[in-house]
Amino acid sequence: MKALRLEKIGKLAMAEIPLPRAGKDETVLKVTHCAVCRTDAKMWRIGHRDLLLPRIPGHEICGISEKTGRRAVVWPGRSCGCCEPCRTGAENLCREMRIIGFHEDGGFAEYVRVPDSSLLEIPGDLPGSIAVLAEPLACAVNALQQADMAPDENVLIYGAGPVGLLLAMAVKAGGGRPFLKEIRPEKLQRTESFRRRIGALPCEQKRYDVVINAAPSTETFIEGMTRLDFGGRFCLFSGLTDDRRVPAALLNEIHYRQLRVSGAYGCTRAQMTSALGILDDFRDVVELLIEARIPLASVPVVLPAVADGLALKTIVDF
Numbered sequence: 001m002k003a004l005r006l007e008k009i010g011k012l013a014m015a016e017i018p019l020p021r022a023g024k025d026e027t028v029l030k031v032t033h034c035a036v037c038r039t040d041a042k043m044w045r046i047g048h049r050d051l052l053l054p055r056i057p058g059h060e061i062c063g064i065s066e067k068t069g070r071r072a073v074v075w076p077g078r079s080c081g082c083c084e085p086c087r088t089g090a091e092n093l094c095r096e097m098r099i100i101g102f103h104e105d106g107g108f109a110e111y112v113r114v115p116d117s118s119l120l121e122i123p124g125d126l127p128g129s130i131a132v133l134a135e136p137l138a139c140a141v142n143a144l145q146q147a148d149m150a151p152d153e154n155v156l157i158y159g160a161g162p163v164g165l166l167l168a169m170a171v172k173a174g175g176g177r178p179f180l181k182e183i184r185p186e187k188l189q190r191t192e193s194f195r196r197r198i199g200a201l202p203c204e205q206k207r208y209d210v211v212i213n214a215a216p217s218t219e220t221f222i223e224g225m226t227r228l229d230f231g232g233r234f235c236l237f238s239g240l241t242d243d244r245r246v247p248a249a250l251l252n253e254i255h256y257r258q259l260r261v262s263g264a265y266g267c268t269r270a271q272m273t274s275a276l277g278i279l280d281d282f283r284d285v286v287e288l289l290i291e292a293r294i295p296l297a298s299v300p301v302v303l304p305a306v307a308d309g310l311a312l313k314t315i316v317d318f
């Protein structure tokens with residue numbers, strides 16, 4: 001089969017490799033769609049903590065089970081099922097976690113081998129090109145759960161890239177009011193129709209119940225904390241990549257105004273099932289997020305723009 005393999009950092013090449021074979025409790029999936037994530041572009045450019053090379057990347061996967069003939073999306077993990085996080089429904093934090101597309105081969109290939117337990121059936125006639133966004137949307141759902149977002153709350157999101165926009169959609173689906181802050185005007189311009197359709201407003205001079213960063217600058221944390229109402233919650237969705245110091249006076253705001261800071265990393269199967277439901281409800285709007293459908297061979301061409309955060313969602317259509 002054809003596959004795109006990351007041989008070393010910076011070198012993603014098409015290869016002809018043997019078909020994967022399903023082991024015990026595994027399924028081979030014929031990949032129909034795989035979305036390109038900014039993490040894929042970053043691992044191509046600079047690597048990733050959880051990456052083992054050589055590797056076929058791609059963790060936003062949709063396909064047809066060779067076993068059942070049914071369409072499914074993939075929860076991109078292989079969890080142990082017995083550790084404390086697994087037993088308490090936080091399998092995204094499994095102590096033995098192996099991530100598909102990082103530790104194991106992913107969806108930039110005609111076929112992928114996945115654990116049976118990672119398959120989630122696609123409801124009804126939801127197109128695969130939309131369902132394939134279940135994983136990134138589920139990560140957004142996780143962030144809102146970690147931040148205990150309630151209906152009618154005002155939620156400020158830093159960053160209007162694909163993930164920031166999916167966060168805004170998840171806020172809307174959960175009955176909250178999304179606000180977006182984006183420093184690059186060209187990004188606001190190209191996402192105007194999507195933002196209008198989901199009612200995501202520009203950041204106003206007011207206090208928010210929840211703030212989430214979908215951008216890696218420490219400034220988002222420093223400014224975001226000052227915008228929280230008393231009892232407000234900040235969710236660190238994106239890791240911070242600069243070493244800017246957080247002033248103690250800001251941390252004291254946590255004390256004086258009883259703020260809370262939580263983190264969110266990845267998603268659970270249950271959150272992916274919720275995400276599939278949201279995608280079904282918002283399928284027309286989600287179309288606006290899809291910038292291009294490309295063949296597998298074109299992935300290396302789009303990676304620079306994805307890495308620079310300029311692109312909306314690009315989907316490999318097999």
Ligand SMILES: [Zn+2]
Pocket residue numbers: 037038039059060136
């Ligand atoms: Zn992703």
Ligand SMILES: [Zn+2]
Pocket residue numbers: 079080081082083084085086093094095096097
């Ligand atoms: Zn586990």
